[in-house]
Amino acid sequence: MTWWERLAALLDPAATEPPAAFTLGDRGVQPPEELEETRRRLREVQQTAEALRTRVDRYLAALEQSGGGPGEKGAEAYQGIGDLSPSLAENLERLRQRFRAPDNADLIIREIQVATRPPVRAAVVFLEGMAEKAVINSHILQPLMLLAHLDHHLQGPGDPPADSFPAKGAARGREGGAGRSPRAPGPGAEAGAGDSGGGTDCPLQAILQRLLPGNQAEVKPALDSVIDGLLYGDTAIFVDGCDRAITVETKGFPVRSVSTPQQEMVTRGPLDAFTEAFRVNIGLIRRRIKDPRLVTEILQVGSLSRTYVAILYVDGVVNPKLVREVKRRVSSLKVDYVGSSGVLEQLVEDRPLSLFPQTLSTERPDRAAAYLAEGHVVALADNSPFALVLPATFWSQLQTSEDYYIRWPFGSVLRWLRFGALVTAVLTGGLYIAAANYHHDMIPTELLLFIAARREQVPLPAGLELLFMEVAFELIREAGTRIPSVIGPTIGIVGALIMGQALVEAQLASPVVIIITALSGLASFAIPNYSTAFGLRTLRFAFIILALVLGIYGIAVGLFGVVLHLAGLRSFGVPYLSPLAPRVRHAPDVTQRGPLFDMEFRPRSIRPVDSRRQAPVARPWDPTVPRRLRRRQKGDGSGEPR
Template identity: 35%
Template sequence: MLRHIKKLRLKSRMAKNKQQHLPRLTDEESAQTPLSSSLLHNEEALRTIYANCWDVVFRSFWIAQKERALLIYIEGLSHAEEINQNVLAPLMEATDLQITTIDDLTDKTISVAGTSKVHTYTDIVEHISLGEPVLMMNGHKAGLALGLENWEKRSIEEPEAEHVVRGPRDGFVEALQVNTASLRHRLKSPRLKMEALKVGDYTKTDVVLTFIEEIADKNLLEEARNRIKRIKIDSILESGDIEELIEDHPFSPFPQVLDTERTDVATSYLLEGHVVIIVDGSPSVLIAPTTFYSMMQSAEDYYQRFLIGTAVRWLRYIFLFIALLLPSLYVAILTYHHEMVPTQLMISIAAAREPIPFPALVEAFVMEIIFEVLREAGLRLPKQIGPAVSIVGGLIIGEAAVQAGIVSAPMVIVVALTGISSFAIPRYSAGIAIRMLRFPLLILAGGLGLLGVILGIIAIIVHLCALRSFGVPYLTPIAPMEFRDIKDVLIRAPKWKLTTRPRLSGKANTYRASPHQQPGPHRGRDSS
């Protein structure tokens, strides 16, 4: 009996090894498999492909009561009512229909706007997966894909992570066609080009590389195209998967590809010579190349008056330094540099810290971790209770920690100011990077004081100088210095001064507006 079991196990292992070593057809090889002229043979092959797929409909019928045909579609992805009215009913009720080629169906009977011929099983599977029914006839080696896709789409609404007071309220959604149409609606020019690529062995995700011809640099286009084409993976479910596979420095905490859900933001970057990568199934599009200063810009900067936009932009830079350095400076000064604090303030802080059993470094770490936990809990909980839990939890935990003598009141104030300042960073991905860098800076501050903070700042600056985004320096136009582009970095210059595109992304077509358009009461009058 034991010998028999061993033989069965050996045969099972040999069968598995044999199955693993069977030759597997690549996509290129399977794409060369043509359809048969026998409808029965084609139907058997497709039923084998779609075995155990209950939602795939095989509808057999007769055309004009003399030609056998087969219609295949996925229930829920195709428009069933349109199929009945514009395909099945006209073909089945036809009385005098002469069919020489399958194109005769669209010329004489089928009233569907978008049709295309398919010649291989791979083509059929791709069109059916997109929601396009495929019609095949006996005696013909080609099928007909009908543009009758119909699946549920989320309505266009304002992105929740990129609110503005003044500006457009529309954003991208998960449907690729809706997103490309939104860009076409804003850029009504045939120079807006969209190259379709497919990524993912199983998902076959559509990825669209979008750019404006004669503005985007050709080397940038070729680099973006090559990075997407070299991706070999089984699935792409979100644009973040593409971002992680095409960035220059994967171990950097800073994002090297900008993501946005706003159509106006994507349009403005296209007009500056950037490329936009749209991924089917994701409302976030990717913009490359990007810089550190792009992370500090908001769409509303360009919809308000330029003086207000400049002031708000400077406030963001101040909040950036507060979010990054305030806890570290507090720990360093309180631990090593008491002489830098006014005497009365130092006495007040010392009195508040007298019952605290932990050093300032441990106190700061505890409060920072608690704050991050509250923030994450507020994001993951349902919208109705998330903000309430985070606010009430912060108040209760902060007050209870102070009353229990675990943390001091000044530390609660420092951590609260740091958290509020981090919310002022427009880009969520950049905000996460700043939040994560606070912890190593805290360790340096606790061990070396202000010297450790300075060393940490130098390390961050050196790292930023070494970063590239699709070959573009991350700190451009400050490092390297480009005086022409500074007018849209540290300040928000008025529209009539933004006459040129950024040099490193829009150098193929430099000028975007005519000069000498400064408005005023003396403008536009006749010289006479």
């Protein structure tokens, strides 16, 4: 739009109609997202109950076969009882449901035929970014698909006979009409407690002992234990006809050596940072959230660049409406090239013309993971070492990971210090000009005389002098950023010192102005978010000009305008100043950092479907916690801190 079209739009009733802004609010008493989540949870409860029933049935059948009751024999019979089905298709379907596949692109299922005689259907399952693919190819897929038929000649002491691979017909028979019901006692039960192979018809034991050269492999009878293994980087092998699975240790997630943060340094906390490979970045996050509900959806953006954009969220925590909106915005982009998350940010945020970023950019996987746990969505663009946290509020731009890694009083002090830095960075220059040009009586007399004496020899007016110094400061900053990193800091320090000294000696600037410029510049570097700091530095110039024209009245007008602008911003449906304006009940984690055990709820402004973050008593061991609270919590069944 041209400026004229924008101006004309102000008078056009149709154009000035309030747009149907996306909001997470006003969902009514029973919003559809929560109803859908409740239904989904009910389905999960039903599946868990089914699995439990299967295990009980199998346990009873095993007991019956072993002829023992509860006791030693019963305990033996219970060993290895699981809820996996002999049907490969059924097991894979349950696994897909738990990992929210196919939405979740991280779950990789490779269906194969094990090259035995006769061949057996199987599936190799792992999580992208968590497992080492070279190990999977050479130590799992290759032996199973290419070398298995050679293996029947090999027989070691204690090995099952080479012809112990089950007949093809037997496997088919199980899937056909004569097959067992999922709850019927499985081969494991038939084989007794000591058999870890999954029954006489199941080739699992033979595969485990002969075909898998991995140094750590074990048989898992239950789906939950398989999922745990997958989340830790193992590879699972499901074989048709077996009600167990094999997990092989193939951990291959990225480790600390990837790189260190360049902009979000902490003195205490993890020191790994995102890289340009988004698959590695997903692994770094998944390493921190070991939950099958962490979903990665991958979209492509850019007709030329075809950049992969991964949308990560924790299903069951995040508001589904938010996920849909993020996906809608990303997938609807009509651009040719998206080179980095910085480009993506400008294309998806609500008001791209604003000085303030409406997404939170971070290079720290721990920070991205913490936001995911709160119910945010994280977007990772390929070729970008920064993640975008959506939505973001103004207050989150002033927070760092370190606030949480140090004890709460220090975290709070640091935050207050940053608020002070914000005010200093934006207003110091303007207030000085207002006082020097218009309101001399506002400055204490001694200070006024001091300033006047220092300014006496300077030929430039105060406003021009300050603007000149601010521009010089920005020049030094920009030059320090662009020149090679080895000499960058030197140039910055030397440039600032020499220039400041020279200007004072040449009487082109007063020392007071140099102090004010240095103070406001330094304060702007205390703002942790780069885009926000940039916006505030730009605002500083606006406030100086307003003070030049209208004195302190101009500063007040500017302040009110900025607050209005911030109050009008939204980030993916969430008011930018929430949870303070509008005021929403929140944990002590906005302007101060309260004790961690007080942060019971996730931020309500983003309306997570599961708002409780931890149990009401997060430290049940603590004798100072009132017994009444501990008892009530125990009664709730939530005695263990989550």
